[in-house]
Amino acid sequence: MNITIHNVEQVYRNNSHALYPVDLEFHEGVYGLLGPNGAGKSTLMNILTMAKKPTSGTVYCNGVDINTIQNEYKSRIGYLPQTFGLFPALSGREFLMYVAALKGLSKRHAAGRIQELLSALNLNEVGDQHIASYSGGMRQRIGIAQALLNNPKFLLLDEPSVGLDPDERVNLKNLITKAAQDATVIYSTHIVSDIEALAGNIIIMKQGRILAAGAVNQLTEPVEGLVWKMNVDYSGLATLQDKYICSSSSRSSDGIEVRVLSSTPPSAGAEPVYPTLEDVYLYLIHQDKIKGESPA
Numbered sequence: 001m002n003i004t005i006h007n008v009e010q011v012y013r014n015n016s017h018a019l020y021p022v023d024l025e026f027h028e029g030v031y032g033l034l035g036p037n038g039a040g041k042s043t044l045m046n047i048l049t050m051a052k053k054p055t056s057g058t059v060y061c062n063g064v065d066i067n068t069i070q071n072e073y074k075s076r077i078g079y080l081p082q083t084f085g086l087f088p089a090l091s092g093r094e095f096l097m098y099v100a101a102l103k104g105l106s107k108r109h110a111a112g113r114i115q116e117l118l119s120a121l122n123l124n125e126v127g128d129q130h131i132a133s134y135s136g137g138m139r140q141r142i143g144i145a146q147a148l149l150n151n152p153k154f155l156l157l158d159e160p161s162v163g164l165d166p167d168e169r170v171n172l173k174n175l176i177t178k179a180a181q182d183a184t185v186i187y188s189t190h191i192v193s194d195i196e197a198l199a200g201n202i203i204i205m206k207q208g209r210i211l212a213a214g215a216v217n218q219l220t221e222p223v224e225g226l227v228w229k230m231n232v233d234y235s236g237l238a239t240l241q242d243k244y245i246c247s248s249s250s251r252s253s254d255g256i257e258v259r260v261l262s263s264t265p266p267s268a269g270a271e272p273v274y275p276t277l278e279d280v281y282l283y284l285i286h287q288d289k290i291k292g293e294s295p296a
């Protein structure tokens with residue numbers, strides 16, 4: 001499925017610009033949509049799922065304006081919103097049957113698909129218990145299951161890993177990889193590690209604008225030569241963090257190994273390193289500060 005967004009803009013009544021005119025194109029595969037709080041990720045997802053009408057601009061599905069094929073388009077979508085309501089008095093299975101009916105799935109087909117998804121999401125044992133008794137992670141997995149019910153060709157997941165334990169995060173990644181074999185998947189998050197190995201394409205947003213879009217190796221190019229690795233002690237780390245954008249730090253045999261974003265070497269011992277997606281993300285989000293920095 002080919003989705004094209006042309007000149008899509010969202011301005012709220014209070015004149016806040018959630019999206020400046022955006023042009024994007026999605027094909028089959030996983031797209032990571034990264035951005036800090038308020039970047040406009042959920043607004044974009046709501047427009048793509050037709051939950052929200054944009055102030056202006058058009059979304060095309062395989063070249064056709066989605067407004068002219070609403071029902072067909074919606075039947076091919078699976079959506080996990082950032083927040084969603086579940087009926088606590090229903091069991092997970094009953095809730096999924098209810099959503100399947102709304103999506104127009106036949107009862108027989110739905111029953112088989114729901115069993116498949118309860119197993120895939122490790123919810124078999126609790127599938128017939130009331131949702132009221134579910135943990136946060138179990139509720140999130142029911143949300144993921146409802147998004148996958150109709151084998152969507154366009155799957156949109158807003159912060160899907162929230163509340164999932166490490167095992168379930170791995171399981172989620174495997175499910176998404178499988179779904180993306182013949183579907184377009186958009187995975188929205190502000191957690192870079194969630195999508196680093198999963199998404200072939202990354203879109204980075206901030207304050208309603210697209211800062212960069214492309215494959216990870218395309219995005220790293222402008223950041224090459226701007227990332228440094230060095231060892232410091234705890235007080236040295238605090239000093240560095242005051243002056244520079246530090247992308248990650250980990251304990252090492254020589255104290256703390258820290259990655260620093262800087263246009264010049266932050267110290268004599270700093271060693272240049274190849275940028276990761278997290279480096280790219282922090283660079284793009286904080287580039288004004290990095291460009292205007294005063295080195296040590």
Ligand SMILES: Nc1ncnc2c1ncn2[C@@H]1O[C@H](COP(=O)(O)OP(=O)(O)OP(=O)(O)O)[C@@H](O)[C@H]1O
Pocket residue numbers: 012013014016017018035036037038039040041042043044082190
């Ligand atoms: N109904 C609304 N009325 C006015 N402004 C809104 C409304 N909904 C969202 N906004 C604003 O639009 C901008 C983008 O919000 P959005 O929820 O799309 O961001 P996000 O990237 O999904 O953030 P988060 O990671 O926190 O979920 C924010 O500045 C937000 O305050």
